[in-house]
Amino acid sequence: MEPSLIKQQRNLVTELPGPRSRVLAERRAAAVAPGVSSVLPLYVEEASGAVLVDVDGNSLIDLGAGIAVVSVGHAAPAVVDAVRAQIGRFSHTCFMVNPYEAYVEVCESLNARTPGEHLKRSVLFNSGAEAVENAVKIARHVTGRQAVVVFDHAYHGRTNLTMALTAKNMPYRHGFGPFAPEVYRVPMSYPFRDPEGMTGQQAADRAIEQIERLVGADNVACVLIEPIQGEGGFVVPAPGFLPAIATWCQERSVLLVADEIQTGFCRTGDWFACDAEGVVPDLITTAKALAGGMPLAAVTGRAEVMDGVHAGGLGGTYGGNPVACAAALASIDIMEREELADAAQRIGEAIRTTLEPLRTTHPGIGDIRGRGAMMAIELVVPGTTEPDADAARRIAQACHQAGVVVLTCGSYGNVIRLLPPLVIEDELLADGLDVLSGAITEVLSPAS
Numbered sequence: 001m002e003p004s005l006i007k008q009q010r011n012l013v014t015e016l017p018g019p020r021s022r023v024l025a026e027r028r029a030a031a032v033a034p035g036v037s038s039v040l041p042l043y044v045e046e047a048s049g050a051v052l053v054d055v056d057g058n059s060l061i062d063l064g065a066g067i068a069v070v071s072v073g074h075a076a077p078a079v080v081d082a083v084r085a086q087i088g089r090f091s092h093t094c095f096m097v098n099p100y101e102a103y104v105e106v107c108e109s110l111n112a113r114t115p116g117e118h119l120k121r122s123v124l125f126n127s128g129a130e131a132v133e134n135a136v137k138i139a140r141h142v143t144g145r146q147a148v149v150v151f152d153h154a155y156h157g158r159t160n161l162t163m164a165l166t167a168k169n170m171p172y173r174h175g176f177g178p179f180a181p182e183v184y185r186v187p188m189s190y191p192f193r194d195p196e197g198m199t200g201q202q203a204a205d206r207a208i209e210q211i212e213r214l215v216g217a218d219n220v221a222c223v224l225i226e227p228i229q230g231e232g233g234f235v236v237p238a239p240g241f242l243p244a245i246a247t248w249c250q251e252r253s254v255l256l257v258a259d260e261i262q263t264g265f266c267r268t269g270d271w272f273a274c275d276a277e278g279v280v281p282d283l284i285t286t287a288k289a290l291a292g293g294m295p296l297a298a299v300t301g302r303a304e305v306m307d308g309v310h311a312g313g314l315g316g317t318y319g320g321n322p323v324a325c326a327a328a329l330a331s332i333d334i335m336e337r338e339e340l341a342d343a344a345q346r347i348g349e350a351i352r353t354t355l356e357p358l359r360t361t362h363p364g365i366g367d368i369r370g371r372g373a374m375m376a377i378e379l380v381v382p383g384t385t386e387p388d389a390d391a392a393r394r395i396a397q398a399c400h401q402a403g404v405v406v407l408t409c410g411s412y413g414n415v416i417r418l419l420p421p422l423v424i425e426d427e428l429l430a431d432g433l434d435v436l437s438g439a440i441t442e443v444l445s446p447a448s
């Protein structure tokens with residue numbers, strides 16, 4: 001069975017949601033825990049490239065890529081082939097029982113591509129949260145210190161430790177405590193909301209002053225940071241912020257952990273977001289786009305750090321599953337061969353070119369920011385920085401009704417984010433952005 005070639009075109013053939021999706025919604029309500037929710041009520045039948053086809057035959061443009069996961073496109077043929085071939089050979093042995101080559105090869109690939117020329121080692125897991133938990137485990141073990149410093153607006157996952165690391169109460173933490181101790185939150189560099197003209201160095205000094213005063217550098221195992229924040233609102237720190245944090249970490253023997261789970265693997269126009277300013281973290285967590293849709297995550301770090309953990313101290317039944325590893329090797333190969341980092345830069349330029357002109361006519365657009373194919377629009381009450389979550393919600397809904405998948409994010413829920421597959425065709429992207437522009441105009445025009 002070959003994956004069908006789905007036309008890279010938006011095409012709506014029923015009202016949304018269509019009758020078959022509505023039936024599934026009823027079954028879902030009776031069977032699925034309501035604590036897990038979905039952005040769109042459209043049930044997917046198949047997908048390819050940047051197009052999702054729902055059970056009623058509607059073709060949607062996917063500008064979310066399953067939250068930055070299918071950067072190589074849905075059902076990328078080389079990934080599908082690699083998965084099929086591997087699952088036919090064996091699907092699981094547990095790397096901790098009987099090892100296999102694909103795990104080793106994924107680690108070699110991560111060690112070669114992540115920032116820094118130093119000797120590295122990697123370890124594989126199933127989810128991003130699991131990778132973050134393990135990065136913290138490793139940092140605490142090798143430093144003999146306990147405190148973990150995180151930032152305002154951070155998102156690191158939904159397990160107990162990562163809930164503690166994540167900033168936002170609703171929906172991630174509300175009522176789910178008590179949370180893991182020894183987590184300290186300091187201010188992020190957020191140029192749109194920081195005092196005007198605040199430099200990256202000044203924002204770093206503000207954070208460092210708090211770490212030294214409230215925690216004490218000698219107690220800090222690691223500083224954990226997303227080089228560009230994801231769920232928190234695609235917050236791009238001011239230039240110089242990350243390098244200043246990295247320098248302080250180095251001087252105080254604090255490990256710098258970059259959470260590149262959302263930013264990694266070509267999304268921002270480089271292999272990793274840290275590359276833009278030449279920042280070299282001690283540990284880096286990856287997941288999402290790593291395996292083209294299969295669940296796989298990793299911690300990659302300096303050999304001398306990673307070698308500090310005793311044999312058997314890290315692992316998990318499924319971590320580095322062979323099918324997921326095969327998918328990762330195929331995905332990374334596509335990123336390299338099709339130069340998807342360059343594609344991400346072109347996509348980012350197309351998004352900026354389309355959206356920037358709207359700023360002059362719509363003062364509700366407070367900020368357009370991002371890097372590469374990780375772009376966002378922050379919506380505010382005109383003339384202020386007061387978040388307008390309602391506008392973001394209405395714009396997203398208008399896009400969904402027109403068959404374009406966009407996601408919202410942000411601590412205040414007022415940010416529309418764009419994360420298209422990096423293989424999206426120019427015309428399809430243009431059509432998706434057209435719909436988005438129309439939705440912005442419709443929602444933000446004074447008459448509406």
Ligand SMILES: *Cc1c(COP(=O)(O)O)cnc(C)c1O
Nearest residue numbers: 127128129155156157230261262
């Ligand atoms: C998605 C995400 C995570 C959590 O990954 P899961 O696979 O959902 O556990 C952690 N950090 C960042 C920056 C993320 O975007």
